[in-house]
Amino acid sequence: MNIILLGPPGAGKGTQAKFIVDNFGMLQLSTGDMLREAKNSGSEIGKVVSEVMQRGDLVTDDIVIDLISSKIDTSSNHTGFIFDGFPRTLNQADALSKLLSIKNKPINYVIELRVNDDVLIERIIGRYSCNKCGEVYHEKNNPTKIPLICDVCGEKDNFMKRPDDNENSLKTRLMSYYKDTSPLIGYYHVKKLLKTINALDEINNVYRNIETILKSWYL
Ligand code: AP5
Numbered sequence: 102m103n104i105i106l107l108g109p110p111g112a113g114k115g116t117q118a119k120f121i122v123d124n125f126g127m128l129q130l131s132t133g134d135m136l137r138e139a140k141n142s143g144s145e146i147g148k149v150v151s152e153v154m155q156r157g158d159l160v161t162d163d164i165v166i167d168l169i170s171s172k173i174d175t176s177s178n179h180t181g182f183i184f185d186g187f188p189r190t191l192n193q194a195d196a197l198s199k200l201l202s203i204k205n206k207p208i209n210y211v212i213e214l215r216v217n218d219d220v221l222i223e224r225i226i227g228r229y230s231c232n233k234c235g236e237v238y239h240e241k242n243n244p245t246k247i248p249l250i251c252d253v254c255g256e257k258d259n260f261m262k263r264p265d266d267n268e269n270s271l272k273t274r275l276m277s278y279y280k281d282t283s284p285l286i287g288y289y290h291v292k293k294l295l296k297t298i299n300a301l302d303e304i305n306n307v308y309r310n311i312e313t314i315l316k317s318w319y320l
Pocket of ligand 1: 108109110111112113114115116117132133134136153154155157158159160161162165185186187188189193224225227228229237238239240242243265274300301302303304307
């Protein structure tokens with residue numbers, strides 16, 4: 102099974118992808134994570150994308166399509182792909198469709214995490230993650246169980262905030278979402294792949310609704 106998680110910044114794509122990985126054995130392919138990795142490694146691509154990402158603008162289609170294409174080619178031992186933050190433009194959606202049809206691996210569901218803009222600022226500004234293992238938390242909605250200690254790896258007092266998690270970049274990211282990414286809702290609706298979830302709900306309830314959709318594929 103291959104799925105796409107679609108939603109604006111802070112909708113909960115990364116949070117929900119982790120639950121799906123744990124419960125369904127799928128592989129999360131997050132273009133945001135891949136680009137941050139490239140940035141941190143100081144690679145040529147990393148240098149090109151660093152400023153673009155900090156501003157909150159979209160990286161060019163060619164770069165992300167290449168990244169995704171090589172991950173699809175080199176990944177094994179999983180039950181399917183979770184595309185998180187990709188595609189983000191109609192051009193990327195067409196490219197993904199071509200890449201997957203060559204491999205005879207169609208997209209089964211596109212899950213739109215629907216929220217309203219008011220909660221996004223609060224979610225983005227309150228987000229922090231473990232600097233060692235990358236686990237994502239939220240100051241109010243999803244804090245560590247023991248203050249300052251990562252639930253997953255036990256690292257102490259070593260958390261970070263993303264440089265693009267500020268109000269200015271968020272405005273640009275939201276604008277990109279509405280201008281370039283939201284047309285994908287109609288695109289996948291016409292392809293009869295779209296499932297829309299209320300992502301304003303509590304994290305576990307959002308996951309339960311996603312799980313119901315994914316389980317229906319096996320029926
Ligand atoms: P990317 O890393 O993909 O960022 P994004 O799409 O802006 O999404 P986020 O990671 O900010 O949010 P999310 O939906 O994953 O939310 P999360 O689960 O963390 O992309 C970053 C940049 O890379 C882009 O701006 C662009 O420059 C570039 N890029 C990436 N892909 C690209 C592409 N395909 N093409 C071109 N450029 C690309 O949740 C957020 C917070 O809310 C967390 O703290 C969490 O704990 C909390 N939370 C989650 N769910 C809930 C809930 N239900 N209730 C309460 N709190 C919740």
